[in-house]
Each structure stands twice: as structure tokens, then as C-alpha cells.
Amino acid sequence: MSSEITKQIQEIESSAKKDQKAKLEKYKQLLSNIFSKQKKDDLQAFLAHLADEETPLVISRQLLSEYAENLAKLPEELHKEVAEYSLAKLENRVVAFEEQVSQIRENLANIYERAEEHLKAAAVLKGIPLESGQRVLDPKYKATIYIRIARLYLEEDEAYQAEIFINKASILISKIKSRRLLRQYQASFARIQDYKRKFIEASLRYYELSQADLNDEERILSLESAVICAILASAGPQRSRLLATLYKDERSSKLDIFPILEKMFMDRVLRKEEVGSFEGVLKPHQQAKLPDGATVLQRAVIEHNLLAASKVYNNILFDELGALLDISADKAETIASRMISENRLEGSIDQSQRLIFFNSKKSNSLVLWDKHITEACTTVNNILEILEHRHPAFVKEVSDKIK
Numbered sequence: 001m002s003s004e005i006t007k008q009i010q011e012i013e014s015s016a017k018k019d020q021k022a023k024l025e026k027y028k029q030l031l032s033n034i035f036s037k038q039k040k041d042d043l044q045a046f047l048a049h050l051a052d053e054e055t056p057l058v059i060s061r062q063l064l065s066e067y068a069e070n071l072a073k074l075p076e077e078l079h080k081e082v083a084e085y086s087l088a089k090l091e092n093r094v095v096a097f098e099e100q101v102s103q104i105r106e107n108l109a110n111i112y113e114r115a116e117e118h119l120k121a122a123a124v125l126k127g128i129p130l131e132s133g134q135r136v137l138d139p140k141y142k143a144t145i146y147i148r149i150a151r152l153y154l155e156e157d158e159a160y161q162a163e164i165f166i167n168k169a170s171i172l173i174s175k176i177k178s179r180r181l182l183r184q185y186q187a188s189f190a191r192i193q194d195y196k197r198k199f200i201e202a203s204l205r206y207y208e209l210s211q212a213d214l215n216d217e218e219r220i221l222s223l224e225s226a227v228i229c230a231i232l233a234s235a236g237p238q239r240s241r242l243l244a245t246l247y248k249d250e251r252s253s254k255l256d257i258f259p260i261l262e263k264m265f266m267d268r269v270l271r272k273e274e275v276g277s278f279e280g281v282l283k284p285h286q287q288a289k290l291p292d293g294a295t296v297l298q299r300a301v302i303e304h305n306l307l308a309a310s311k312v313y314n315n316i317l318f319d320e321l322g323a324l325l326d327i328s329a330d331k332a333e334t335i336a337s338r339m340i341s342e343n344r345l346e347g348s349i350d351q352s353q354r355l356i357f358f359n360s361k362k363s364n365s366l367v368l369w370d371k372h373i374t375e376a377c378t379t380v381n382n383i384l385e386i387l388e389h390r391h392p393a394f395v396k397e398v399s400d401k402i403k
Helices: 003-015 020-037 040-051 057-071 076-114 118-126 139-155 159-175 179-195 199-210 216-232 237-248 250-254 258-265 272-279 296-310 318-325 329-341 364-390 392-402
Strands: 315-317 347-350 355-358
Touching: 003 020, 003 040, 020 040, 020 057, 040 057, 040 076, 057 076, 076 118, 118 139, 139 159, 139 179, 159 179, 179 199, 179 216, 199 216, 199 237, 216 237, 216 250, 216 258, 216 296, 237 250, 237 258, 250 258, 258 272, 272 296, 296 318, 296 329, 315 318, 318 329, 318 355, 329 347, 364 392
Parallel strands: none
Antiparallel strands: 315 355, 347 355
16 A cells, blocks of 8 residues: 555545545545556555545545546556456445446446456446445436346356346336337347247347347348248247248348248258258357257258148158158157147157158148239239220130130
8 A cells, every 4th residue: 555645645634634625625636646647556545545434424425436437547457457456445335335336347347348358347247236225226227237237248158147137127128218228138138039049039039120220230130130040940830920021021032041041931841951051150059959969950950841841741651751851760750749749730640650641731832832823813814804895896806716
């Protein structure tokens, strides 16, 4: 500790014992001088005096507010060292200095975040007293801190920790009107569902963001994330509806991953070589292996191909289905059985004949084909009606020749 600063503090205390206003002004002058010199020992010595319980709160609170504000003006490394020391010294007196401690923590977190030390930044922000009840805080401020902590954890793939703070923000979000903050919350929530492999929910959230008031690049990235999550989702009616929504969005056709989206929407069987290029756009957590040894993508493709096969075949042997899906016959039976029991696949299994019977509706591609034929016939009929109205003699002549 700086003996020079200690001496000056003692002189202030002895010279203005009763005049608190004069004492405060002298302290402010000393504080200004200390920050102008930017010496770590002096800064720490002054902070230690402010943290001392013998220093009157009416003095220490005002000075600590100025101290916290000036810390941010110091060179970054010095700021970090002094801020860490300050938080350690004030740890037992947080209740008395909640506002000042919060300011120090926010500024220190900024340093860690700029250095991409996200976990340290999150740990610092977690120490901000938001639930002490000692002061009334704006819901927006609390939500901002919670969402920021969640985003920091997500940068390090700590989805479990991020979810804790997003859940806290969820309680406050109905009171928030800031669009920017709401978008951050929605993006964080979507990413958490993504990490938890709740791909349907994540895709829906990403798609909402792709239609929000973001810049073009952010909207396209959100749309791409929505498509990726939809592709990775478990096959079934809900996923089919989601694929249809994404496929019909005209922006999707401009994405590099549109070909695989189109094949999935059309219920076409995907080959191994077609999946390889898509695998390259996946994030590490989306490439994780499941308990059965398959990756998330492999499971999604197998289930999709099984669903696609159900639109083409009335029934199929286990061995033939296994060959089609590039897995063993027993595994094909297990997957089909699970999908049927979860109402994601319409059909039944005859184990004695080793057969799967499908009872599915037409594929999307056949539905589209029927629609196109209907539209073509309707158009021809409309043309004939117009000709008959404008040139009845010509139509009668042609009709007679046909007869």
C-alpha cells in the first residue's frame, strides 16, 4: 500500500474532522490527482480506505462512484488489475456499495469480452447484485445483464449455463420494449434450443428472426440456421410442415443448402454423397454423436429416407429397407418401430414375415405433380371458354369435325 497516499488521507481526516463538505472536496482533489498519475499502488491504497468500515458511508459512496467512473478511463491492463483488486476489497461490503460494484463489474466484463475471455466476463457479471432487494432496478437493466451473461456462455458452448440466465430474462421479457434487446433474447433462446437438439423449436425461432427487423445479412443467416435445424430435426408431420414453410420462402432458393432442403421437402431419398457437402456447414454440437453411435445428421437422414420410402412402397422387407437406408436390417426395424410408436410414421410391422407395411399419403412431389396437372387442365378449359365466347362459329366448326 502507498505510504504517501495513506499520509495524505490521514492529513485530510485530521484537518477537517467536523466539516464533512470540506473533507469531501479534499478527498475529490486527492482522487483526481491519483487518477492523473495512474499508479497502481496509489489507486489501491485509496480504494482500501473507501472500503474500510470506519470511513463514513456519506463520504465513501460518493467517492466510490467517481472512482468506478474513472477506472474506465485508465489503460486497459491497469484498469483490469485495479478493478479486480477493488472487487476483492469490496466483497464483504457489497450491500453498502451495490451501484458502484455493479459499475466496476460491467466495465471489467467489457475488458474480458474484448479479449474473448467470455467465461471470465460471464463470471464477473454474475456477481452483480440484481436480486438483493436493496435497490429498485429497471427490468430492462436486469434483462440486459441476464441476456448478456447468456450470450457470453453461448460463445463458449455452455448452453446449460446460458439457459439458466435466459430463463431469468424470460420472466422480465414481457416488460421489455427495446427491439434490440428482444432480438438478442430471441437469438439466444434459439441458439439454446439448437444446442439442446430441440431442432424444431430452434428452427421456428430462427425463422421468426429471419423475418424480423434485422439487417439483410442477419436475416439470411437466421434463415440458413432455420433450414439447418429443420433438416436435422426428427422426421415427422411437424418437420414436414416446417420444411414446406421454408421451401416456399423465396429467399431459401438463394441458399447454398437449398438442394438438400428441396430433396427433403419433395420426400426424395438422400444418398450418402449428397449429405457430405451439407455436413461441412454444421457446427460442432450439430455433429455430436448420439448414444447409438450415429451423428445427429445421420439419424435425421435415415429417418427422412425411411419416411420417403414409405411414400413409394406399400411394403418392404427389413433386409431391403436396411440396404436402402445403408444400415442393418435390425436397425432399420428398430427405427421404423420407434417412428411408428411415436406417430411419426404411418404403418405396421409383421415380424414373422420381416415386413413393414406403410400407410402413408402421397409424397410432396406427387402432390405437386397432381396440382400442376389440375392447373394445366383448368387453363385449357378457360381458353376454350374464351374462344367459344369470342369465336362461336369457329368453335362449332372444330367441334363438328372432331365428332
